Amino acid sequence: MPTPKSRGAPAPDRRVDARLRELECHHAVSRVIEDAAGVVHHVLLAAARALAAACAFPDDACARVRLRRRVYRTENWRDTEWHISAPIQVQGKEVGTAEVRYVRRHAFRPEEHALLESVALRLGHYIERAEAQQHLESKEAELRKRLLHLTRVTTVGEMASSIAHEVNQPLTAISTYAQACRRMMEADDISREEISRILGRITDEALRAGEIIRKLKELVRRRESERKSWSVNALIHQVMPLAKMDARLHGVLLHLDLEHNLPPVFVDGVQIQQVLLNLVRNAVDAMDGQAKPDPEVVVRTCRTTPGGVRISVSDCGCGLPDTAEEDLYQPFFTTKRDGMGMGLSISRSIVLMHGGRLWFERNPVRGTTFHFSLPSEDGRPDE
Amino acid sequence: MSDGRPTVFIVDDDLAVRESMGMLMASAGLASCGFPSARDFLAEYEPGVPGCLVLDLRMPGMSGTELQEELDRRGAMLPIIFLTAYADVPTAVGAVRGGAVDFLEKPVDGERLLKRVRDALGIDARSRSRRAEAEGARELLARLTPRESEVLKWVVAGHTNKAIAKVLGISRRTVETHRARIMHKTDAASLPELVRIVGSAGSR
Numbered sequence: 001m002p003t004p005k006s007r008g009a010p011a012p013d014r015r016v017d018a019r020l021r022e023l024e025c026h027h028a029v030s031r032v033i034e035d036a037a038g039v040v041h042h043v044l045l046a047a048a049r050a051l052a053a054a055c056a057f058p059d060d061a062c063a064r065v066r067l068r069r070r071v072y073r074t075e076n077w078r079d080t081e082w083h084i085s086a087p088i089q090v091q092g093k094e095v096g097t098a099e100v101r102y103v104r105r106h107a108f109r110p111e112e113h114a115l116l117e118s119v120a121l122r123l124g125h126y127i128e129r130a131e132a133q134q135h136l137e138s139k140e141a142e143l144r145k146r147l148l149h150l151t152r153v154t155t156v157g158e159m160a161s162s163i164a165h166e167v168n169q170p171l172t173a174i175s176t177y178a179q180a181c182r183r184m185m186e187a188d189d190i191s192r193e194e195i196s197r198i199l200g201r202i203t204d205e206a207l208r209a210g211e212i213i214r215k216l217k218e219l220v221r222r223r224e225s226e227r228k229s230w231s232v233n234a235l236i237h238q239v240m241p242l243a244k245m246d247a248r249l250h251g252v253l254l255h256l257d258l259e260h261n262l263p264p265v266f267v268d269g270v271q272i273q274q275v276l277l278n279l280v281r282n283a284v285d286a287m288d289g290q291a292k293p294d295p296e297v298v299v300r301t302c303r304t305t306p307g308g309v310r311i312s313v314s315d316c317g318c319g320l321p322d323t324a325e326e327d328l329y330q331p332f333f334t335t336k337r338d339g340m341g342m343g344l345s346i347s348r349s350i351v352l353m354h355g356g357r358l359w360f361e362r363n364p365v366r367g368t369t370f371h372f373s374l375p376s377e378d379g380r381p382d383e
Numbered sequence: 384m385s386d387g388r389p390t391v392f393i394v395d396d397d398l399a400v401r402e403s404m405g406m407l408m409a410s411a412g413l414a415s416c417g418f419p420s421a422r423d424f425l426a427e428y429e430p431g432v433p434g435c436l437v438l439d440l441r442m443p444g445m446s447g448t449e450l451q452e453e454l455d456r457r458g459a460m461l462p463i464i465f466l467t468a469y470a471d472v473p474t475a476v477g478a479v480r481g482g483a484v485d486f487l488e489k490p491v492d493g494e495r496l497l498k499r500v501r502d503a504l505g506i507d508a509r510s511r512s513r514r515a516e517a518e519g520a521r522e523l524l525a526r527l528t529p530r531e532s533e534v535l536k537w538v539v540a541g542h543t544n545k546a547i548a549k550v551l552g553i554s555r556r557t558v559e560t561h562r563a564r565i566m567h568k569t570d571a572a573s574l575p576e577l578v579r580i581v582g583s584a585g586s587r
Binding site: 164168169170171172173174175176177179180181183184187189198201204208247248251252253254294 | 396397399400402406407409410411441442443444446466468489490491492493494
């Protein structure tokens with residue numbers, strides 16, 4: 001739609017032109033509101049441009065929109081004496097203004113006044129909605145962050161006893177190596193080589209204990225989401241010592257069955273590990289007090305078509321109640337005696353945020369398998 | 384597994400723990416043998432080999448207490464010293480009630496562990512010789528005829544030949560003959576020795 005540029009056009013045309021410009025201006029504002037998806041300053045800047053373009057003499061027109069202390073103006077903005085303005089209101093309170101100026105003398109027409117008023121009104125409504133949305137989102141984000149932290153800490157709390165055990169193993173080895181060594185030295189029944197070998201073992205074990213503690217610290221640290229390219233298998237390997245400890249405490253064996261050469265995924269590693277730990281913990285819990293022998297949990301990875309990765313955690317535990325489908329992912333739903341009912345709900349929202357999916361299957365013989373999928377770094381969500 | 388010397392069986396899923404414990408035992412002149420799991424131990428264990436068990440309470444697969452139960456079922460009376468990262472009271476009580484010699488927290492004091500191990504080996508040696516003696520006594524008593532066994536029961540209970548003859552409805556002479564055969568067959572030199580043999584055969 002060409003913008004009429006002729007000055008002093010005849011009367012009937014002028015009215016049609018004005019009407020067209022008006023429509024075009026509203027259309028531009030609507031479009032940017034939809035496209036900007038909540039980025040307020042994009043909308044306000046675009047509105048200023050659309051207002052200037054909608055004037056009878058667009059080449060001479062400039063505009064600005066002020067919202068609280070922020071000002072959005074067209075590039076050619078100048079303070080001149082030929083101007084009109086309209087208040088922008090949110091819930092009856094003025095929060096800014098929309099303003100159009102001519103850089104040289106032109107008279108503003110009544111329809112230009114009307115357009116400015118109506119755009120200002122729309123902007124008011126838009127800002128009201130956007131700010132409410134932002135408020136909600138930031139509250140939700142904060143809540144989610146706190147919940148993530150909380151479950152992480154809870155999971156860690158529950159794991160503390162198994163971690164204590166696991167740190168105790170290297171400590172036990174260290175102290176026993178040292179005591180054996182000293183006894184042999186006192187009996188003069190040890191060679192220098194043997195002493196040196198034992199000292200090497202002691203060092204290894206001390207480093208092992210340190211590593212466990214470092215992993216624990218990493219897990220507890222509260223942090224912003226940070227996505228990067230990861231190998232899913234590497235993420236699983238990193239978190240295995242923790243998961244194994246937990247399984248071990250409950251007398252459960254943990255097996256890995258990982259497909260090689262999986263495509264990389266672009267994820268927040270800690271969050272995905274959180275999901276994994278959560279699923280493993282659920283699987284272990286599902287087998288607590290189950291028939292022996294050898295309860296085991298299997299963690300599998302495989303490639304999906306097109307181009308994604310699926311991670312599965314299987315148990316041979318007590319299975320889920322028939323009605324689980326409906327409630328399982330609801331916050332505070334739990335089938336455990338002392339569960340909080342947050343794990344799966346958070347796990348699922350983490351997976352969803354990564355463009356994946358989390359679901360479960362009842363195993364043919366016994367127990368349950370939880371799957372979650374992640375799109376590959378350059379692919380789309382699978383399945 | 385061993386040449387008859389008592390062996391300290393160390394069952395722990397942690398290699399470094401097994402190895403260091405083995406060294407500690409060696410430093411005290413004790414033979415030891417490590418196993419990464421309860422199942423591995425069961426697969427190789429021969430009840431005839433004397434020794435004791437140093438057992439981690441919590442392991443993947445079969446736990447320490449489960450191994451204890453299994454050994455009990457098999458009639459293996461190996462003394463057990465449990466090691467654990469933290470001794471939660473109910474488990475400890477259960478294990479000791481199940482016959483564990485002691486319950487030590489990891490990391491352990493080496494001297495204390497060695498003392499417990501020596502105690503346990505002593506317990507095992509005594510129970511083995513007691514069992515061997517009982518076995519011998521049972522073999523001796525198995526040589527007796529049913530009638531001689533009957534007479535023996537009354538003799539050991541402290542009855543006179545006369546009383547026994549009366550109860551069994553036989554002559555005093557016959558009782559005396561049975562009695563002489565019993566002494567001969569059991570190789571007992573005196574009544575007190577006969578009583579000891581009977582008592583020992585009754586024990587496990």
